[in-house]
Amino acid sequence: MEEKWYLENTGNINQMLRVRDDIDLPQTMEEFPHLVLLKHNFHVADDIMFPDPACLAFFTAFENNHLESLEEENKIALLAVDICEGLMQHYIYCKDPEEAIYACIDFLKSNDLYKCDFEVYNNDCGKRLEEFF
Secondary structure (H helix, E strand, O other): OOOOEEEEOOOOOOEEEEEEOOOOHHHHHHHOOEEEEEEEEOOOOOOOOOOOHHHHHHHHHHHHHHHHHHHHOOOEEEEEEEEEOOEEEEEEEEOOHHHHHHHHHHHHOOOOOOOOEEEEEOOOOOHHHHOOO
């Protein structure tokens, strides 16, 4: 599945916000109303406060190998990734938050250097995404 992303202009030089461009948002929110916000606090190593290459590689593999397969199984929809000043957040919309968290943990436990926290917003229906626009 070819995914299309665009970078949202945030006005913050220390922030990179990637948003999905290939999804019908209203339809997706009907199917996946709950938000699981995956948060990772990374070590800031430079002046612009972005993750080191190893961290980016781990989470790129997480997105491309693990989350993509969950999307193909129609379990989740990854709609945005926000990297800002020491915090990386994946906006994962789902049908069942508990199932989505356990599915993420299966991959994330493969490397204990990248500890993550989860926040669940039941029936968010895209409200957190609207904060960006």
